[in-house]
Amino acid sequence: MPFALPNATSVTANPTQAELREWVLEFMPRVTETEFGNLNYQARILARLTPSTFFVSDAPTGKQVMARDEAEQWAAKQDAYVAEQDMVLMEGYIGPDPAFRTGTRLFMEKSNSNVPAMQQQLYFPRDEDWTPEFTVIYTPGLRVPEHHEECLILVDLDNYVTRVMGSDYFGESKMGGLRMWNKLVYDRGGLAMHSGAKTFPAESTADGAERLALIIGLSGTGKTTTTFRNVKGSLPVQDDFIALMPGGTVHTTENGCFAKSFGLDPDDEPTIYGGATRPDAWLESVAVDPETGKVDFFDDSYTANGRVTFPLENIRHRDPRDLPKAHYLFILNRNENLIPAVAKLKPEQAAYYFMLGETKGTSAGGAHEAGKNLRVPGTNPFWFEEESSMGNRFLELLETCELEVYLFNTGRVGGPDDDERSKKVRIPHSAAVQEAIVDGTIEWEEDPDFGYLVASSLPGIDDDELLQPRKLYERQGRMDEYRALVERLATERAEYLAKFTSLDQSIVKAG
Incomplete structure (x- = not known):
């Protein structure tokens, strides 16, 4: 049976990019519309957080682990938090091949709708055969003072569920699915x-x-x-x-593509630059002038790990x-x-x-x-x-x-x-x-x-x-x-x- 999602105040399933953009502009601080017509969000967390990431296990795995009893206590806290939130459910596939694709879903706070918007560009679209195998539950608003950067990422491979608390970095959504996919592929002989x-x-x-x-x-x-x-x-x-x-x-x-934006140059990297400067691209922690919307891909004063997503259909690809x-x-x-x-x-x-x-x-x-x-x-x-x-x-x-x-x-x-x-x-x-x-x-x-x-x-x-x-x-x-x-x-x-x-x-x- 698929993992049962926690209850929420409301759930909007698979909204459009236009709806997500509207919610980002309505609910999210630190968002700027750029000269290209796309939106940039200045995230609090600027990279993935290895020190905050634990695999749920009662036995050594060679990785940083958290005992299942303790992990279940944190899961209960996140479920209680979700119960009071408006949530977005984004569903799709990791992979396009009907014989080797994995139904995956992201359950995300509506108040951080840029993350499901970016994730939607990376998922292959669901169809009538879609069933969930992987689940990522993501709550940036739930801070965890006990852990590094007030963030906690729990990876439960027994149930193929990843829980993200505190971080607002999009990479935790993307890797939440792909980290679990590592094991699935290995179990299939690859x-x-x-x-x-x-x-x-x-x-x-x-x-x-x-x-x-x-x-x-x-x-x-x-x-x-x-x-x-x-x-x-x-x-x-x-x-x-x-x-x-x-x-x-x-x-x-x-x-889609999830690319670093720092140093992005139209001469050296014309394909990525072209994808990143379209109105439907999503930017995260890129240097943008709040008054003019001017983008500076060479400004690393906030971070050198600015990011961008865009659909592959927007560029030449195989x-x-x-x-x-x-x-x-x-x-x-x-x-x-x-x-x-x-x-x-x-x-x-x-x-x-x-x-x-x-x-x-x-x-x-x-x-x-x-x-x-x-x-x-x-x-x-x-x-x-x-x-x-x-x-x-x-x-x-x-x-x-x-x-x-x-x-x-x-x-x-x-x-x-x-x-x-x-x-x-x-x-x-x-x-x-x-x-x-x-x-x-x-x-x-x-x-x-x-x-x-x-x-x-x-x-x-x-x-x-x-x-x-x-x-x-x-x-x-x-x-x-x-x-x-x-x-x-x-x-x-x-x-x-x-x-x-x-x-x-x-x-x-x-x-």
Whole structure:
């Protein structure tokens, strides 16, 4: 039986975007109509709240847990709060495939109608066969002083219910469903991946076959930019989460895009910019002049984690149904020293770098991640148990499909932003890498320190130091620093992977 929603003062089911806009303007403070005719809400909470998130369990799971008895007490408090509220019920599907779609619903305070409005753009629409499997109950007005930022997120995988209290950040609605979807996909023999997806049309490839690329990376590493960047006529399919199944079959999840807005530029990211500047887009915590409605995507004085949603139908994209099997996997790493613009990974190395999930954190992961060197297995911070199972499943799936796996650096080589000796790997560089991969025009050689393949020649990039960072350190007389970094990385990576006691040892030894 579907989970029974708590009683409320009133419930409006599946309102239109126009109705939701009207309620946002009527009930919500800190809302501004922008120069583009869309609405921006300045949220109190500016990112997802890992310290406030608990899985409901009476046994260790490898994650932060709350005993069921205590969780039920908080659930009762939320139900009592809901009983006195006007609520919005938004229903739809995660995924478009009738054989692999999940009925999902968001039960949200009407006084925060921007969240169901944004979520409606991401759900695939319900039909007469729709039944609820996942439920997200979301009450921003119910503050929880006992927990971090007065917020509490409870994830009950036994009943597929997520409860959000206190936060008004839209990402908790989106991830409320997708976090639960991680387990559902795993139970079906696949792997949910924090991944974008794009296709290269048949006429653009060397063998005349449409090719599907998966792009994984932590929030803020350039996943959405890489997915939506037009390379050789490529078409975005999916912004954020996919399921990789045995044999390379891929299922998508969302009917819209949830993109970071900071630094959004019409020249570098014309597709996302076009979607974000339409009247029907929804903005959250973007810098907007309250008097003129002027939007400044480069102003991070409030936050660098401004967000926007818009429907995929508003931009050029590839229909998510009947996709070819996955052919490429791009692992993004916003590094600032030794990672080249691209490296080609041997099969045994792919699971190793997948499990490392290295990057430099941004505000998208919250203040506790911004600016820090991170390792998040699979670049998926929403996994439901200790991550060994994710790495082992990825290795199993690699053996069933033919994936070319590449490591991309979307950051710098030679040092951080404030080091004048360093060089930035720019968006056109990453686009040139994609084009050369599809064309098969990269000349490779083995890196003597890391064992993966690095480019000795790549059309579109004439700077060898971006392709082989060792050369930059050699030219600048910094080889002692380089060797120390190599040694430190090897030690830290070994220590990190040793924590995963159930991880297949062939992954641990691949470095």
